[in-house]
Amino acid sequence: MLAITFLTKSVQPKVSFKGAPSLNPEAYKRLGEIVQFQTVSYDDSSDGILKTIALKQLYIWMQNNYPLVFKNAKSHFIGTGSLILEFPGNNNSLKPAMFCAHLDVVPVDMENISKWKKAPFSGAIWNDTIYGRGVLDDKSVAISMLEVMEKRIAKKALNKRTILLAFGHDEETGGTNGAIKIAHYLLENKIQPEFICDEGFGVMEGLVPGVKKPVAIIGIAEKGYMTAKLEIALEGGHSSFPKKENATSILIKALQSVENMEMRETFCEPQQQFFRSIAPEANFGYRFLFSNMWIASPVIKMVLRGNNKTAATIRTTHATTIIRSGTKDNTLPGYAQAMVNFRILPGETVQSVYEHLKRTIADERVQIVLQPDTISPSPISSTKNLAWKWITETIGETFDGAVSAPGLVLTGTDCKNYTSVCKNIYRFVPLRLNNDNLGGIHGSNERIATGNFNEMIRYYELLFEKL
Numbered sequence: 001m002l003a004i005t006f007l008t009k010s011v012q013p014k015v016s017f018k019g020a021p022s023l024n025p026e027a028y029k030r031l032g033e034i035v036q037f038q039t040v041s042y043d044d045s046s047d048g049i050l051k052t053i054a055l056k057q058l059y060i061w062m063q064n065n066y067p068l069v070f071k072n073a074k075s076h077f078i079g080t081g082s083l084i085l086e087f088p089g090n091n092n093s094l095k096p097a098m099f100c101a102h103l104d105v106v107p108v109d110m111e112n113i114s115k116w117k118k119a120p121f122s123g124a125i126w127n128d129t130i131y132g133r134g135v136l137d138d139k140s141v142a143i144s145m146l147e148v149m150e151k152r153i154a155k156k157a158l159n160k161r162t163i164l165l166a167f168g169h170d171e172e173t174g175g176t177n178g179a180i181k182i183a184h185y186l187l188e189n190k191i192q193p194e195f196i197c198d199e200g201f202g203v204m205e206g207l208v209p210g211v212k213k214p215v216a217i218i219g220i221a222e223k224g225y226m227t228a229k230l231e232i233a234l235e236g237g238h239s240s241f242p243k244k245e246n247a248t249s250i251l252i253k254a255l256q257s258v259e260n261m262e263m264r265e266t267f268c269e270p271q272q273q274f275f276r277s278i279a280p281e282a283n284f285g286y287r288f289l290f291s292n293m294w295i296a297s298p299v300i301k302m303v304l305r306g307n308n309k310t311a312a313t314i315r316t317t318h319a320t321t322i323i324r325s326g327t328k329d330n331t332l333p334g335y336a337q338a339m340v341n342f343r344i345l346p347g348e349t350v351q352s353v354y355e356h357l358k359r360t361i362a363d364e365r366v367q368i369v370l371q372p373d374t375i376s377p378s379p380i381s382s383t384k385n386l387a388w389k390w391i392t393e394t395i396g397e398t399f400d401g402a403v404s405a406p407g408l409v410l411t412g413t414d415c416k417n418y419t420s421v422c423k424n425i426y427r428f429v430p431l432r433l434n435n436d437n438l439g440g441i442h443g444s445n446e447r448i449a450t451g452n453f454n455e456m457i458r459y460y461e462l463l464f465e466k467l
């Protein structure tokens with residue numbers, strides 16, 4: 001085992017860091033400005049008049065600020081507010097590369113407004129930091145890519161393959177009017193990207209145990225999503241003559257079984273690849289564990305089980321999110337309902353989890369109705385192709401000393417809507433994420449250091465050059 005530990009060789013691409021990126025004060029200003037358009041997605045998935053107006057103004061602003069992009073690229077407005085910018089390549093035999101970013105943001109929690117150092121939609125720049133809702137998720141990605149394309153056109157730099165920038169406008173509510181329509185557009189027009197890049201992970205600092213170097217995790221798959229509605233409909237009655245069971249008591253029993261339900265723990269393929277990639281970069285203890293998975297897996301599982309976030313990487317998780325029952329305090333409930341949300345690990349399917357749930361509840365009176373946004377885990381993208389090589393090389397060139405590793409995305413992204421148009425999907429954006437700034441995503445005081453924003457621009461500059 002010691003021999004295996006020592007023989008574990010680095011799988012990192014042989015590239016060198018290309019030095020500090022240039023400063024882009026004009027781009028900081030533009031990132032600060034795009035934040036000011038309040039393109040907020042609320043949970044009801046309708047776009048709402050305020051968001052529609054904000055999006056319209058945002059696109060006018062974008063056209064004014066990136067005139068060469070809009071003069072040279074073909075613009076395809078999709079659905080109720082999404083946009084594909086198509087930059088034709090000079091070699092028609094090559095399939096296009098598609099890069100996504102979403103222009104909508106989540107609402108600001110007013111209860112925590114005092115935690116923001118600068119107003120959430122101000123886009124204020126202070127102490128080398130840009131503040132505002134969307135500077136991490138995900139407007140900085142859109143701006144970095146636009147900055148690079150504007151410069152490339154000015155320099156008359158030609159790309160070999162067509163580059164597509166796809167901006168969704170409702171990722172935060174599932175992409176129904178954005179990414180799904182973009183996918184339809186691609187299918188209808190027989191556009192099959194060679195690979196797609198979207199959000200997922202970033203350059204994780206101090207977040208991977210045993211590894212001091214920054215770890216750029218590239219999501220090669222994402223968990224599936226399933227919501228099961230448990231429903232019980234019986235005859236009600238007066239509460240002065242309670243029956244042995246009523247709809248609520250049956251639901252409580254079913255939910256108790258669901259709470260105690262054991263889901264299989266396993267290292268799915270993306271997880272195994274993650275461990276193989278970081279093992280050579282880890283300190284001795286972790287290198288030993290990650291290199292000897294065949295014997296060390298019980299210990300690794302025990303460690304991962306100790307934290308909610310890491311526990312979710314080795315099993316399908318479930319949580320009861322909504323319970324409804326009863327209408328009056330003196331009436332026996334004839335109807336009870338609960339929603340149980342599952343995040344499905346690759347290797348399982350919606351059907352297998354549904355069967356497991358049915359066996360666990362084992363009560364015919366409980367109807368299990370799967371909700372429409374249910375989807376099985378995504379396919380797993382390859383790490384043995386040119387796209388992977390380009391992405392990992394560019395990471396090494398941009399982030400000094402960073403290592404790359406494939407990973408599994410635990411939440412849903414727009415990518416789930418693109419699996420029918422492309423099998424090589426990589427969920428990574430060049431954001432440095434650490435315990436200090438991670439809470440800003442969907443939380444308070446969202447901010448990005450101008451230094452990291454320069455790196456983002458550099459990353460897309462170097463990556464687009466390779467295409």
Ligand SMILES: [Zn+2]
Pocket residue numbers: 102137138171199
């Ligand atoms: Zn996002």
